[in-house]
Amino acid sequence: MEAVVVLLVVAAVIGLIGLMSSVRVVKQYERGVVYRFGRVNRLPKEPGPRLLLPFVDRMTKVNMQVVTMPVPSQEGITRDNVSVRVDAVLYFRVVDPIRASVDVQNYQFAMLQVAQTSLRSIIGKSDLDDLLSGREKLHEGLELMLSTPATGWGVHIDRVEIKDVALPESMKRSMARQAEADRERRARIITADGELQASHKLSEAARTMDANPAALQLRMLQTVVEVAAEKNSTLVLPFPVELLRFFDRAGQGSGATAPAAPEAGKAPAADPEITAADEPAEVEGAGLTELPPPVSPLQIPDPRTSEE
Structure with a gap:
């Protein structure tokens, strides 16, 4: 029992x-x-x-959770012959546990290897500018390349992103010089554009002052007021150019002598040029000696002959 x-x-x-x-x-x-x-x-x-x-x-x-898998850095040469190191991050999850267990031995390891090869392939097909600034298209291309094998393994790719792009030091210095030159070019263009606009405004102001002469005098007085407001010991007063032109015309008018009118009963004097071309004229009763013959531009008169 x-x-x-x-x-x-x-x-x-x-x-x-x-x-x-x-x-x-x-x-x-x-x-x-x-x-x-x-x-x-x-x-x-x-x-x-x-x-x-x-x-x-x-x-x-x-x-069945979303797996965050960092993709190790991959070295490659871009399409424009620049060597870079690129690393990325992959987000995926299992949607079919039967396929993830039966169709592939280790789906996480398989996804890691596919991500590395796809990243190297996308580096060789892209330019450096695309890796630095146009990453959205590269992300879409990586996701498409990874989705093809992942679908047969029961895995869904949620997101693929390039995390960092490492450049050689020489390339960084070249890019820095290029950026500096570009900024200098834009600064010069902006300065030239400002000078062009200022010249247009100054030409319009000149036309306005030309139509209204009083505006130039008012502008001069305004400049004097602005200079005097600084409490300077020296005051620079601009001199109108029109006044200089007036003095110039006045000097030219006073220097030109008008021909004298002939007296009554006397014949008009002959032209000096015609007289110089003919024989020298004699002046009697005036105490004047005979005028010397005209001097040729290529001949120099003898001073002894002039004294005789």
Whole structure:
């Protein structure tokens, strides 16, 4: 009788152990893939406690959360022959736990390798400017390249981003010089544009002052007031150019002598040029000697002859 009791106790313990080993708890972010005699069950286990047949069923849990995977830095040469190091980050999640467990041995390792090869491929197809400023198109291209194999593995690519682009020091210095030259060019263009606009305004002001001469005098007085407001010991007063022109015309008018009118009963004097061309005229009763002959521009008169 005692042996029967012992056997019952042993059976109860074995059954309890088997029952405990057959109960599995699936978390909310997981799905259970059940293998019965090595054959996969097409319906994954939902979250909660699940009972399995002892010694018959085996269950593998698959994480359904979004996985953030950093892609190691990859060296490559861009299409414009610049060597760079580029690293990226990959966001993906499992949408089909059956395929992620059966069709691929380790889907995370597989996604890492595909991401590295795709990143090297996208570096060789892109220019340096695209890697630095046009990354949106590169992200779309990387996502398309990764989605093709990932779909067959039951993985969905949420996002792919290039995290950093490392450039050689020589390239950084060249880009800095280029940026400085570009800023200097824009500064010169802006300065030239300002001078052009100022010249247009000054020409309009000159036309206005030309039509109204009083405006020039008012402008001169305004300039004097602005200079005097600085409390300077020296005052520079602009001199009108019109006044200089007036003095110039007056000097030219006074220097020109008008020809004298001939007296009554006397013949008008002959033209000096015609007289110089003819024989020299003699003036009698005036105490004047004979005028010397005209001097040729190429001949220099002898001073001794002039004294005689």
